[in-house]
Amino acid sequence: MDSAMPFYDVNLGAYGNTKTQLVRRVDDTLSTRPFTKVWKADFDRHCLEKTEFRDFWVSWDGGIIKHGRGPVVGDDIIGEWADPTPFPVKSIGVLNSYNTQGDWIIHVTAYGNASTHFINCSPSNKRVDLDTYKPVIMLSETLCAMQCKVDEQCMGFNYKDNSCELLSFQPGVVTAIPRKSQTGWRFFTKCYVQ
Numbered sequence: 001m002d003s004a005m006p007f008y009d010v011n012l013g014a015y016g017n018t019k020t021q022l023v024r025r026v027d028d029t030l031s032t033r034p035f036t037k038v039w040k041a042d043f044d045r046h047c048l049e050k051t052e053f054r055d056f057w058v059s060w061d062g063g064i065i066k067h068g069r070g071p072v073v074g075d076d077i078i079g080e081w082a083d084p085t086p087f088p089v090k091s092i093g094v095l096n097s098y099n100t101q102g103d104w105i106i107h108v109t110a111y112g113n114a115s116t117h118f119i120n121c122s123p124s125n126k127r128v129d130l131d132t133y134k135p136v137i138m139l140s141e142t143l144c145a146m147q148c149k150v151d152e153q154c155m156g157f158n159y160k161d162n163s164c165e166l167l168s169f170q171p172g173v174v175t176a177i178p179r180k181s182q183t184g185w186r187f188f189t190k191c192y193v194q
Contacts, residue, residue, distance in 0.1 A: 006087050010058050010067050013048040020078055022065060039079040053105060060089050091150065127158050127185035129178045134166040145188065156189035
């Protein structure tokens with residue numbers, strides 16, 4: 001992560017496991033300049049528990065940062081804040097507090113065919129014959145899409161039965177994407193929303 005770039009920090013279990021804190025850092029200064037919002041605990045809604053997993057979710061869309069409790073995004077909202085000058089979120093990180101240990105189970109929700117940044121460009125049983133620069137197995141269609149989404153070299157992927165092939169264009173001009181018939185394969189390509 002570039003420390004000069006802004007980021008949002010949602011701190012579950014802040015203030016001795018009694019509150020949730022949202023920090024919006026503007027740059028690499030760690031002074032009191034960044035925006036901070038704190039939500040007080042209601043019962044155990046914010047509290048982490050060392051003997052059990054607890055479900056929390058965080059979402060961001062159009063500069064509206066929300067977080068809540070439970071497995072369903074949008075349900076049981078703990079806090080919400082609208083950033084007057086939002087920035088695009090390009091990555092996430094998860095960590096434990098200082099000198100503590102913990103395990104995380106991360107559930108990623110992607111919308112659309114594979115995510116909002118992919119479209120299925122071929123009918124079923126079509127596989128694209130381009131530079132397969134990273135074959136990966138044991139990935140769901142969604143995880144395959146997420147891997148491609150964060151990789152600048154990736155232009156799309158072929159997918160079949162937990163087999164994922166990340167694709168890139170070879171040097172030179174590509175005037176047509178070559179497809180071949182192969183049972184069970186599907187091709188997805190990145191699309192860019194303007």
